[in-house]
Amino acid sequence: MIRHKEETLPKRELKKLQFKRLKETVSRGYEVPYYRTKMKEHGITPDEIRTLDDIRTLPFMTKEDFRKAFPFGLLGVPIERVVRIHATSGTTGTPSTAFYTAQDIDTWTELIARNLTSIGVTAADRFQNTVSHGLFTGGMGYLQGAQRVGAMVIPFGGGMTLKQLEFMRDFKVTSFHAIPSFGLKMAETAKKEGISGELSLRIGMLGAENWSEGTRKKIEEGLQIDVYDNYGLTELVGPGVSCECPEKNGMHVWEDHFLFEVLDPETDELLGPNEDGEMVLTALTKEAFPCIRFRTGDLCSVLEGDICGCGRTHQRISRIKGRIDDGFIIRGVNIFPKQIEEVIMQFPEIGYNYYIKLWTKGVMDEITVYAETNNFNDTHARIALQRDITRALYETVRIRVNVELVEEDGIPRQEGKAKRLLDEREEK
Numbered sequence: 001m002i003r004h005k006e007e008t009l010p011k012r013e014l015k016k017l018q019f020k021r022l023k024e025t026v027s028r029g030y031e032v033p034y035y036r037t038k039m040k041e042h043g044i045t046p047d048e049i050r051t052l053d054d055i056r057t058l059p060f061m062t063k064e065d066f067r068k069a070f071p072f073g074l075l076g077v078p079i080e081r082v083v084r085i086h087a088t089s090g091t092t093g094t095p096s097t098a099f100y101t102a103q104d105i106d107t108w109t110e111l112i113a114r115n116l117t118s119i120g121v122t123a124a125d126r127f128q129n130t131v132s133h134g135l136f137t138g139g140m141g142y143l144q145g146a147q148r149v150g151a152m153v154i155p156f157g158g159g160m161t162l163k164q165l166e167f168m169r170d171f172k173v174t175s176f177h178a179i180p181s182f183g184l185k186m187a188e189t190a191k192k193e194g195i196s197g198e199l200s201l202r203i204g205m206l207g208a209e210n211w212s213e214g215t216r217k218k219i220e221e222g223l224q225i226d227v228y229d230n231y232g233l234t235e236l237v238g239p240g241v242s243c244e245c246p247e248k249n250g251m252h253v254w255e256d257h258f259l260f261e262v263l264d265p266e267t268d269e270l271l272g273p274n275e276d277g278e279m280v281l282t283a284l285t286k287e288a289f290p291c292i293r294f295r296t297g298d299l300c301s302v303l304e305g306d307i308c309g310c311g312r313t314h315q316r317i318s319r320i321k322g323r324i325d326d327g328f329i330i331r332g333v334n335i336f337p338k339q340i341e342e343v344i345m346q347f348p349e350i351g352y353n354y355y356i357k358l359w360t361k362g363v364m365d366e367i368t369v370y371a372e373t374n375n376f377n378d379t380h381a382r383i384a385l386q387r388d389i390t391r392a393l394y395e396t397v398r399i400r401v402n403v404e405l406v407e408e409d410g411i412p413r414q415e416g417k418a419k420r421l422l423d424e425r426e427e428k
């Protein structure tokens with residue numbers, strides 16, 4: 001279902017709307033001393049933005065800007081107009097803080113309603129939000145958006161997997177929002193407790209973490225549902241930037257509200273379709289503070305094709321492939337954790353939790369993947385599985401990866417976004 005006519009605007013009209021909104025955004029940004037200084041240092045003024053392509057003359061913003069301007073330096077409206085803040089979840093350092101005016105909250109709510117409508121959530125649905133409803137944008141964001149769609153919302157919050165599933169069973173919940181690592185845990189627990197068959201679930205919306213197609217398959221099979229990917233970040237708004245549609249062929253970026261560029265992270269050149277680069281995003285309708293040419297650090301590519309099978313004209317991007325700073329180099333090979341996940345999740349015997357450890361043995365750096373298996377006690381099968389995974393990993397990353405299989409629940413669970421990489425290498 002399509003919620004707004006904006007989702008199917010012809011490209012030309014979409015571009016016109018984007019240009020109008022870009023001009024307004026840059027003018028608003030210029031009123032914020034922090035951003036005005038940045039523009040001046042860059043030798044540019046708002047009236048020099050004459051075409052959409054002129055966006056490339058504007059300076060980039062990075063997480064460093066949010067840090068430097070913390071707490072109020074980026075604010076573009078009188079504080080009285082701010083009705084809420086959210087923040088990133090990093091446990092160390094200064095978080096990026098996002099301010100919202102009442103209008104910003106309304107826009108955001110509509111965007112999440114759009115995400116949900118595009119995957120088939122309607123007023124007839126019962127929707128459980130399985131993430132915390134605090135500073136993390138996935139909580140309040142999905143609560144508001146699902147309510148706007150008219151669904152009956154259960155703001156359960158994070159953790160307590162079995163209790164969540166029992167709520168889902170008892171209230172005949174049909175759809176939910178979760179981070180993928182929790183989706184895996186739900187699938188695992190539902191199977192273990194034998195309640196998969198008692199659930200009325202049909203759709204899951206997942207995001208906020210990097211996750212593979214193998215993980216999608218495990219959750220879909222485990223819970224007998226369809227799950228969809230959605231991408232967003234606190235600095236831009238939270239979730240509501242980009243979302244899959246039923247075609248499951250990339251994520252539409254909501255281009256009436258966000259302008260995106262996929263750039264070569266080294267040269268800053270604009271990349272073409274199917275070329276992997278850094279996602280750079282500009283919020284076109286945000287009132288409370290400027291977020292212009294924000295370097296997300298996330299890697300993806302623009303997909304080919306102007307119109308999707310779902311009828312939307314908004315450009316699709318690939319699913320996120322990793323973060324620029326996620327990759328690690330071991331024995332001269334550059335590896336992204338997601339490459340490892342793609343391989344191990346293809347094996348049905350691999351359970352729902354894993355992590356990667358980098359460590360040093362003598363003068364050599366080693367990589368070991370610890371993964372839970374549901375077939376731990378069958379020694380014969382376990383050794384064969386270990387050998388098969390080692391071989392499959394070699395095929396992908398071209399170095400030997402140690403594989404340690406662990407029994408189910410053998411890897412401690414974490415609250416919030418999963419940390420899949422443990423780097424214990426010694427300095428050499």
Ligand code: DLL
Pocket residue numbers: 088089137138206207208209210211229230231232233234235238239240296298320323
């Ligand atoms: O994670 C917003 C969000 C909430 C998105 C709920 C989707 C659902 P932050 O905590 O600021 O905001 O983290 C943003 O998370 O730069 C990516 O690196 C990563 N990320 C978000 N969505 C995806 C995704 C929220 N679908 C950072 N795939 C981003 C891969 C994702 N990575």
